[in-house]
Amino acid sequence: MICFCQECILPDTRPNLEIGEDGVCTACFSHRTKESIDWPGRVEAFREIVEQAISRTERYDCVIPVSGGKDSTWQVLKCLEYGLTPLAVTWRPPGRTELGQRNLDNLVQLGVDHIDYQINPSIERRFAQRAFKLYGSTAIPMHLAIFNIPRVIATRFDIPLIVWGENSAFEYGGAEEGRMAFLLDEEWIQRYGVTHGTTAADWIAEGFTAKELSAYFGPTSTELHTAGTRGVFLGNYFRWDPAETATIAESHGLQRRSEGPRTGYYAHTDIDDAFISVHHWLKWYKFGFTRLFDNLSLEIRNRRMSRDDALSILEELGEQRPDGDIAAFAQFVGWSVEEFMDHAEQFRNQAIWVREVAGWRIPGHVVSEDWWR
Secondary structure, three states, rough: OEEOOOOOOOOOOOOOOOOOOOOOOOOHHHHHHHHHOOOOHHHHHHHHHHHHHHOOOOOOEEEOOOOHHHHHHHHHHHHHHHHEEEEEEEEEEOOOOHHHHHHHHHHHHHHEEEEEEEOOHHHHHHHHHHHHHHHHOOOHHHHHHHHHHHHHHHHHHHEEEEOOOOOOHHOOOOOOOOOOOEEHHHHHHHHOOOOOOOHHHHHHOOOOOOOHHHHOOOOOOHHHHHHEEEEEHHHHHHOOHHHHHHHHHHOOOOOOOOOOOOOOOOOOOOOOOOOOOHHHHHHHHOOOOOOHHHHHHHHHHOOOOOOHHHHHHHHHHHOOOHHHHHHHHHHHHHOOOHHHHHHHHHHOOOOOOOEEOOOEEEEOOOOHHHHOO
């Protein structure tokens, strides 16, 4: 039986999330700890890290992994505010949108050097198709690229710092806040990197060569330790709130989707890549929740919305299946939409889904029958 947090609306099926005996999930519990954090002290700690990075090099002080979205725009602004000389690095998604390109161009104009790293489309196509067949995920190649390309560039160019945005392990369900400044190693990526615990090396057995997957390999442990490149999450030093980062980013030129969100509650997220919405929608089959549950839970934790209001919005917006983006992804990997849905169906979690005369449903869910139609 699926169980939901009594403070937010996340279920216990969400990866890395647990619900305690008091009915409160680890994400809500972690959020409470923000009230007791010495944020001015955290800012000073970040300032010291910045000074150390600047003192170590006469070239780039840090790498900022960016997509062009609200968070990466905020990351760039924050790094420039503290005097860093960044190299922005982007994995160029095969489903990049026109709006995503405009926002990325705007980010570069804020005042950074930038690498837009594009992987061989034929390799990406094969990889995406194989990953979906095995794991029902459109995002394994994406996350391997996002986490490894910046780490390789930082170590090879002797750049002392990598500056990430939010700590997703903390914000979306992790039971612990995580380290402050650390080597972003394979152990962390396998646990929190949304790669189903795989590394690039694991995919060689699936018909790829190491050379074909070069972009997906990270630096070796020896390279990491020799370079001494550290990683930080700005969300560990500055109180991260998606509404606030969006306001700041929009005040510096970021554009949101005028037609509303692809999936979820925010029109300023997932605007750079048409395929990421497919990844988020697949949570419905796998775990019985969607991107909308995540977003509304953040609104509840930040006290901008009650749980009852969030449930009403769930009923209003429904499943939000991104049919156009599903069609685009299916075309990219060489399938029809019907083939895609057939593959997706194999990953419906039958530990929570039950087949009835009227179709599939999840007993004990917080949503009404309208969601099952």
